Amino acid sequence: MPDGSVGQAVKRREDRRFLTGKGRYVDDIHRPGELTAVFVRSPHAHATVKSVHIDAAMASPGVIDVFVGADMEQDSIGSLPCGWTVTDRHGEPHKSPPHFPLVRDKARYVGDHIAVVLAETLEQARDGAELVEVDYDELPANVEIVKAVGGPPLHEEAPDNLCYDWVLGDEAAVDEAFAKAHHITKLDLVNNRLIPNPMEPRAAIAEYDGGLDSYTLWSTSQNPHLLRLILSAFVTGIPETKLRIIAPDIGGGFGSKIYCYAEETVCLWASKRVGRPVRWTSDRSESFLADAHGRDHVTHVELAMNETGEFIGLKVATRANMGAYLSSFASSIPTYFYATLLAGQYRTPAIFCNVKAVFTNTAPVDAYRGAGRSEATYPLERIVEVAARELGMDPAEIRRKNFIRPDQFPYNTPVALTYDIGNYEASLDEAMRMINYRGFSGRKAESQARGKLRGIGFSAYIEACGIAPSSVVGSLGAGVGMWETAQVRFNATGTVSVLTGSHAHGQGHETTFSQIVSDTLGVPMENVEIVHGDTGQIPMAMGTYGSRSLAVGGSAIMRACGKIIDKGKKIAAHLLEASVEDIEFKDGNFTVAGTDRSKSMAEVAFTAYVPHNYPEDLEPGLDETAFYDPLNFTYPAGTHICEVEIDPETGVTEILDWVAVDDFGKVINPLIVEGQVHGGVAQGVGQAMLEHGIYDSGSGQLLTGSYMDYCMPRADDLPSFKVGMIETACAHNPLGVKGCGEVGAIAAPPALINAITDALGIMHLEMPATPEKVWRLAQTAAAE
Amino acid sequence: MPTVTMTVNERQVSGEVEGRTLLVQFLREHLNLTGTHVGCDTSQCGACVVHLNGDSVKSCTILAVQANGGKVTTIEGLASGDALHPMQEAFHEHHGLQCGFCTPGMVMSAVDLLSKNAKPSEKEIREWLEGNICRCTGYHNIVNAISHAAQQGDAA
Known part of the structure; x- marks a missing residue:
């Protein structure tokens, strides 16, 4: 029997190399003759670059070359594109100003790329970079969303700094609902800017082979094929056949390693220009300045209800910060990954959303774990909570009353999605049971007796992931398809290489995918090797983002396994002198139905490669490739409830309990899935209580540019989590899976803010709920 | 030099x-x-x-x-030959790592904790890890792994 049983908490196969220091990350790799690149970055938020003087740097020991934007222009290196065109409310495409890897005219945010210094060592490159003199003409800058329109213009192409003004939903229907509403709840809120901070900083090594006229780029990428496509088709013109991208072990991504960045593009181009490999590793300060940031919305939301507390209309107006340039998928996040989720788990019949996306003198903003869906869940689960308080309803009951019921699936929302399946009441009930909701009032009284403020907060979220059907995203403006690929390659000895387009950077694919293959093909797990992260080995692929690896990448693997079994049946039928229709495949054996005559998968694989006795009309070999394009998004959903206790004397909020009950469909490996929930919740807690990327409104400097200033969640900021699950299998993929990577970051922020405001007896406070903010509110509450 | x-x-x-x-x-x-x-x-x-x-x-x-x-x-230098150190084993057993980047520092720090405090409480473990940031695990399983290693003994 295979040892990798689906549904079992199989320990991770990849652990050993990481635990013994043998993981291989980009910065661990060295190439003979390599130079180190250091970037000269703008210290100004907005400035014309009048001239760059490189003579002193060129004369510095060890410096080999210094390049500026004009050098790349000379070689026709293009702009870093945004791969999703959003059509605005007037039918016009969004404003898409150029984003050159090294600036050509002016710097538009602190950290923008002015020049690159290449030297024999990192120290020499740093010393050289200090000697590059840049003549700036400072310009007025703006870092604030609300002041962007009409503020100092960043781009000629968008004189009012508006990237797009976009709408979704039926405005007239919403107006009608509001006109007859019994009660309307209104709320203004900010979704704070986050800086992703995977623990491994970005890095790149580029090497040009003059003999083959080809390049290899080692990059900290979540999606090396997508990066190759962007670099080949839009930026450098290097044919895909001449560009190999390797993404080895990657130390976390959370979205920030999806994109095509300036630094790796410069290294790639410079490696040919100087004829030597070029390496670059970001230090943490650069990562704060120049990784794509996340979130950063200002939103006004209104919810209309009838006499019984049923939701009859929802109106949302959001301003979203794009930063100084459009990152690779920036335009799609506050639109198609945001407004489409505003129905949440509820039957609200009429929804209208308007999003204005603006340019500011800040780092580009793009997808970060939970992208768009987290931004949607926050206003929705906050306004539902405030509505319950205004109407005097129990927060669980107002949700229950409005849930889409299990018999209503498939359910078409008024914001363009069709939910395939779910059971929202089941997860709510289980979460309430796990946290002992009935006992809360007693616990609150007990806290009160000790002078503490106790609160409870709900978050009933939904997300759309497993992105996504190519035809759907194409019709919405995506520049790429969103299928995934898998190649299942048997070797003659019966071992299997599985080449997948889904890159792993912490998610444990090597284990989960092995479990699937092992169970499906009846091959022991130790005979299965998962290969990912190399465009030189793996067929064209789309990569890892939007919790798609299992739902889309795993489904591609299943499809390739199906092809292997189909071909194996033909080989076995020949060997067993039976007809193909009579062959059954189970537990790794091809058996003639109703007999004990069988051939093992290993025997069939050997025969496929040593085809001495073989069907005449069949090709040798047992190596199948499949592409899987999903039929729909998947819709993980659930309820998180947390309980907090606030010390009004210090403003410190302690999270006493956290219950997460999620519906991920079928679970392949509960150990790994629970780990994904823990990590996602921690990031959501970080957003709600600790993290905030802040730019100084006067100077445009990033004030939170290091771990001294940007508060990452530490072990003592977090509780242990209680994870429960319910299961409604996804109705449209072969594994019945939905995806689990992002839900924690989606569910957690409103749960926490609901709990903290409950404890304080107030309607709202802005994230992050720092002790100072909480202390001030607690003092005000005490004074009243 | x-x-x-x-x-x-x-x-x-x-x-x-x-x-x-x-x-x-x-x-x-x-x-x-x-x-x-x-x-x-x-x-x-x-x-x-x-x-x-x-x-x-x-x-x-x-x-x-x-x-x-x-x-x-x-x-x-922590494992002896093919045998993982008990702390490495505990991290594997309890899924105390995801991307692996913070892991070497976490493990080395945890081993030192147990050498100084053989039976730390959950609170003591969390406070000790204040100088080690993990972005993947939410620390839940790291704390779990260290608790179990402490209970097993010989992981200092």
Whole structure:
């Protein structure tokens, strides 16, 4: 029997190399003759670059070359594109100003790329970079969303700094609902800017082979094929056949390693220009300045209800910060990954959303774990909570009353999605049971007796992931398809290489995918090797983002396994002198139905490669490739409830309990899935209580540019989590899976803010709920 | 340039370094011990934790010349042959790692915790890890792994 049983908490196969220091990350790799690149970055938020003087740097020991934007222009290196065109409310495409890897005219945010210094060592490159003199003409800058329109213009192409003004939903229907509403709840809120901070900083090594006229780029990428496509088709013109991208072990991504960045593009181009490999590793300060940031919305939301507390209309107006340039998928996040989720788990019949996306003198903003869906869940689960308080309803009951019921699936929302399946009441009930909701009032009284403020907060979220059907995203403006690929390659000895387009950077694919293959093909797990992260080995692929690896990448693997079994049946039928229709495949054996005559998968694989006795009309070999394009998004959903206790004397909020009950469909490996929930919740807690990327409104400097200033969640900021699950299998993929990577970051922020405001007896406070903010509110509450 | 000599993972090593060379650079670049990672530039993340003369230290905050004559253990020196150290085993058993980048520092820090406090409470474990940042696990399973290793004994 295979040892990798689906549904079992199989320990991770990849652990050993990481635990013994043998993981291989980009910065661990060295190439003979390599130079180190250091970037000269703008210290100004907005400035014309009048001239760059490189003579002193060129004369510095060890410096080999210094390049500026004009050098790349000379070689026709293009702009870093945004791969999703959003059509605005007037039918016009969004404003898409150029984003050159090294600036050509002016710097538009602190950290923008002015020049690159290449030297024999990192120290020499740093010393050289200090000697590059840049003549700036400072310009007025703006870092604030609300002041962007009409503020100092960043781009000629968008004189009012508006990237797009976009709408979704039926405005007239919403107006009608509001006109007859019994009660309307209104709320203004900010979704704070986050800086992703995977623990491994970005890095790149580029090497040009003059003999083959080809390049290899080692990059900290979540999606090396997508990066190759962007670099080949839009930026450098290097044919895909001449560009190999390797993404080895990657130390976390959370979205920030999806994109095509300036630094790796410069290294790639410079490696040919100087004829030597070029390496670059970001230090943490650069990562704060120049990784794509996340979130950063200002939103006004209104919810209309009838006499019984049923939701009859929802109106949302959001301003979203794009930063100084459009990152690779920036335009799609506050639109198609945001407004489409505003129905949440509820039957609200009429929804209208308007999003204005603006340019500011800040780092580009793009997808970060939970992208768009987290931004949607926050206003929705906050306004539902405030509505319950205004109407005097129990927060669980107002949700229950409005849930889409299990018999209503498939359910078409008024914001363009069709939910395939779910059971929202089941997860709510289980979460309430796990946290002992009935006992809360007693616990609150007990806290009160000790002078503490106790609160409870709900978050009933939904997300759309497993992105996504190519035809759907194409019709919405995506520049790429969103299928995934898998190649299942048997070797003659019966071992299997599985080449997948889904890159792993912490998610444990090597284990989960092995479990699937092992169970499906009846091959022991130790005979299965998962290969990912190399465009030189793996067929064209789309990569890892939007919790798609299992739902889309795993489904591609299943499809390739199906092809292997189909071909194996033909080989076995020949060997067993039976007809193909009579062959059954189970537990790794091809058996003639109703007999004990069988051939093992290993025997069939050997025969496929040593085809001495073989069907005449069949090709040798047992190596199948499949592409899987999903039929729909998947819709993980659930309820998180947390309980907090606030010390009004210090403003410190302690999270006493956290219950997460999620519906991920079928679970392949509960150990790994629970780990994904823990990590996602921690990031959501970080957003709600600790993290905030802040730019100084006067100077445009990033004030939170290091771990001294940007508060990452530490072990003592977090509780242990209680994870429960319910299961409604996804109705449209072969594994019945939905995806689990992002839900924690989606569910957690409103749960926490609901709990903290409950404890304080107030309607709202802005994230992050720092002790100072909480202390001030607690003092005000005490004074009243 | 100064020459430094030290014992790293029970092997005598020496090399010429600049005065400004950090211990982590010496380990990674001179000795090719790339298991020790650099995750920040302000001595906060703890990905670079190694043991120096029996104590956990952040190797990004110590000059190579300061470790001259010392005894250093890195993540590569923790297992004995094929047998993982009990702390490594506990991290594997309890899924205390995801992307693996913070892991070497976490494990080295955890081993030092148990050498100083054999039976730490959950609160003590969480407080000890204040100098080690993990972005993947939410710490839940790291704390779990260290608790279990402490209960098993012999993981110090």
